[in-house]
Amino acid sequence: xxxxxxxxxxxxxxxxxxxxxxxxxxxxxxxxxxxxxxxxxxxxxxxxxxxxxxxxxxxxxxxxxxxxxxxxxxxxxxxxxxxxxxxxxxxxxxxxxxxxxxxxxxxxxxxxxxxxxxxxxxxxxxxxxxxxxxxxxxxxxxxxxxxxxxxxxxxxxxxxxxxxxxxxxxxxxxxxxxxxxxxxxxxxxxxxxxxxxxxxxxxxxxxxxxxxxxxxxxxxxxxxxxxxxxxxxxxxxxxxxxxxxxxxxxxxxxxxxxxxxxxxxxxxxxxxxxxxxxxxxxxxxxxxxxxxxxxxxxxxxxxxxxxxxxxxxxxxxxxxxxxxxxxxxxxxxxxxxxxxxxxxxxxxxxxxxxxxxxxxxxxxxxxxxxxxxxxxxxxxxxxxxxx
Numbered sequence: 001x002x003x004x005x006x007x008x009x010x011x012x013x014x015x016x017x018x019x020x021x022x023x024x025x026x027x028x029x030x031x032x033x034x035x036x037x038x039x040x041x042x043x044x045x046x047x048x049x050x051x052x053x054x055x056x057x058x059x060x061x062x063x064x065x066x067x068x069x070x071x072x073x074x075x076x077x078x079x080x081x082x083x084x085x086x087x088x089x090x091x092x093x094x095x096x097x098x099x100x101x102x103x104x105x106x107x108x109x110x111x112x113x114x115x116x117x118x119x120x121x122x123x124x125x126x127x128x129x130x131x132x133x134x135x136x137x138x139x140x141x142x143x144x145x146x147x148x149x150x151x152x153x154x155x156x157x158x159x160x161x162x163x164x165x166x167x168x169x170x171x172x173x174x175x176x177x178x179x180x181x182x183x184x185x186x187x188x189x190x191x192x193x194x195x196x197x198x199x200x201x202x203x204x205x206x207x208x209x210x211x212x213x214x215x216x217x218x219x220x221x222x223x224x225x226x227x228x229x230x231x232x233x234x235x236x237x238x239x240x241x242x243x244x245x246x247x248x249x250x251x252x253x254x255x256x257x258x259x260x261x262x263x264x265x266x267x268x269x270x271x272x273x274x275x276x277x278x279x280x281x282x283x284x285x286x287x288x289x290x291x292x293x294x295x296x297x298x299x300x301x302x303x304x305x306x307x308x309x310x311x312x313x314x315x316x317x318x319x320x321x322x323x324x325x326x327x328x329x330x331x332x333x334x335x336x337x338x339x340x341x342x343x344x345x346x347x348x349x350x351x352x353x354x355x356x357x358x359x360x361x362x363x364x365x366x367x368x369x370x371x372x373x374x375x376x377x378x379x380x381x382x383x384x385x386x387x
Contacts, residue, residue, distance in 0.1 A: 005165075005166065005168065006051075006164070006165055006166070007162050007163060007164045007165070008049045008162070008163045008165075009160065009161070009162050009163075010046075010160060010161040010162075011030060011159070011160035011161075012030045013027045013030050016032055016044070018047060019047035020044060020045060020046050020047050021043070021044070021045040021104055021105065021111070021114065022043070022044055022045075023040070023042065023043045023111050024036055024037055024040055024041065024042040024043065024148075025042040025043070025044055025148065031157055031158065031159050032044065032157070032158040033155045033156070033157050033158075034071070034148035034149075034150045034155040034156045034157075035155065036148075036149075036150040036153075036155075040111075041147050041148055041149050041150070042147070042148035042149075042150065042156070043111050043114075043115060043145070043146070043147055043148070044144075044145070044146040044148075045104050045114060045115075045143070045144075045145050045146075046143060046144040046145075047101070048083065048100075048101065048141040048142065048143055049141065049142040049143075049144070049163060050140065050141055051140050051141070051142070051165050051166065052140070053140060053166075054081045054139075054140045055081065055138060055139070055140070056079075056138065056139065056140055056165055056166050057135060057137070057138050057165075057166055057167035058077075058079060058134035058135070058137045058138070058142055058163070058164075058165045058166070058167065059133070059134060059135065059164040059165050059166060059167045059168060060131070060132065060133055060134060060163075060164045060197070061075070061077070061131070061132040061134055061161070061162070061163055061164075062130065062131050062161075062162045062164070063130045063131075063158060063159075063160065063161045063162070064130070064158070064159035064160045065130050065156065065157070065158050065159070066156070066157040066158075066159070067128060067156045067157075068154040068155075068156070070150075070151045070152040070154050071148070071149060071150045071151060071152075071154055071155070071156050072127060072128050072149045072156075073127070073128060073146060073147065073148050073149065073156050073158075074125070074126070074127050074146070074147040074149070075125070075126045075127070075129065075132070075144070075145070075146055075147075076115075076118040076119070076123040076124065076125055076126075076144070076145035076146075076147075077123055077124040077126075077132075077134060077137055077142065077143070077144060077145075078100075078118055078121060078122075078123040078124070078137075078142070078143045078145075079134075079137035079138055079139035079141065079142045079143075080139040080140070080141055081139045081140045081141070082140075082141075083099050083100045083101050083141060084097050084098070084099060084100070085097070085098060085099075085100045085103075085117075085121050086098075086121075087103070087117055087120055087121065088120075100117075100121075100143065103117070115145060115147055118143075118145050123143075123145070124136065124137060131197065133190060133193045133197075134163075134165075134167075135167050135169070135189065135190070135193070142163065142165075144161075144163070146158070169189055169192065169193065169196065170192040170193075170195070170196045171188070171189050171192060213226065215244045215247050215248055216244065220240055223240065223243060223244065223247070224236075224243075226247055227243060227247060230247060230250050230251075231254075232246065232247065232250055233327075233331035234324070234327045234328055234331055237324040237327060237328065238270070238328075242269065242270065245269060246266075246269050246270075249265075249269065252265075253265055253266055253269075253332065256332075257332050258332070258333070258334045258335070259334075260277055260279065260307070262332040262333075263275075263277060263307075263309065263329055263332055263333055263339075264277055266328060266329070266331070266332050267309060267311070267325070267328070267329060270325060270328050271311060271315040271316075271325070272315075273311060273312065273315050275309050275310060275311050276309070276310040276311075277307060277308065277309050277310075278300055278307065278308040278310070279307045279308075280300065280301060280303065280304045280305075280306055280307065281304070283296050283300050300340065301338070301340055303338070305334075305336055305337045305338055306337070306338050306339075306340055307333075307337060307338075307339060307340065308339075308340040308341075308342055309329060309339060309340070309341050309342065310342045310343075310344055311325075311341075311342075311343060311344065312343075312344050313343050313344060313345045316341075316343045322341065322343065325341065326339060326341050329341065
């Protein structure tokens with residue numbers, strides 16, 4: 001592999017917050033987001049990344065950053081074998097040796113002064129670049145300072161940061177005559193680094209191809225591609241988490257496609273509730289069907305191709321949800337059939353879908369006082385004056 005053999009990665013909230021200095025930066029879904037207040041920039045100063053070896057030549061910095069055109073971010077890198085630095089201090093005529101870790105964690109020192117200190121000690125400085133070669137940085141420890149500048153309330157979002165080490169160059173694969181008199185920061189080394197970066201990025205994509213097909217780990221965009229690949233109809237109406245679960249079971253559902261079981265399963269996956277499904281022959285077999293044919297046909301349809309799916313009102317909250325659910329059902333129902341989707345509310349209408357124990361209940365009789373001389377006993381209204 002032509003990239004750094006080891007790496008430090010920041011892609012979780014706990015990683016970002018570990019022994020670091022953070023100001024005006026918030027976290028959402030493990031993503032660092034600028035949260036500028038009172039005109040102050042967002043600042044992140046890392047704890048030292050320790051390579052465990054003196055004289056380490058650092059390799060590459062890569063980040064996934066979303067930066068609007070009205071904002072910018074500044075990166076500062078500093079490497080050294082020791083945490084000691086020499087900086088001017090109040091009351092001192094000459095620069096004084098201090099521990100950079102203690103200095104950065106001192107609450108009495110303003111954050112802007114800490115950022116400026118990186119410039120004073122000669123830190124590598126970059127702006128609005130998410131892929132940088134660090135071959136000119138050498139030392140056991142590496143410190144990273146990120147400054148987020150947000151001009152018009154459009155935040156900078158950092159999804160992840162990766163710092164690779166030690167330095168690995170294509171120069172190491174060339175004959176010795178080409179490697180002679182070339183150090184890690186030479187023009188030829190940096191020029192080859194361009195092609196090396198392209199090669200490594202392609203190599204990484206190939207190495208992690210299998211991860212793209214894992215529904216738990218793939219990205220949202222690739223998840224939609226997998227859904228199309230598996231012929232999941234109306235994938236856009238499914239939420240991301242529901243779609244991940246559906247894709248795992250879609251082959252099993254497709255084997256049942258065109259059956260009552262398939263409709264019941266996909267509705268349960270979409271709503272989280274097992275539906276009640278009534279087919280035409282279910283009601284025709286009832287002994288009272290002939291006497292109540294008009295009412296029953298009105299409720300459940302008068303054709304053998306009609307089936308009824310009933311769900312509680314809590315699962316179908318509005319017309320948009322109703323239409324989306326109907327599209328989901330139509331994707332697995334028998335071709336010539338028609339779905340009658342019924343939402344069971346908590347209101348009672350005669351000759352409508354009202355079912356005991358589902359959306360209507362019988363309670364115990366209780367006396368109801370309608371006034372001082374009128375009361376209800378066993379469903380009869382009695383006036384005490386009428387005796």
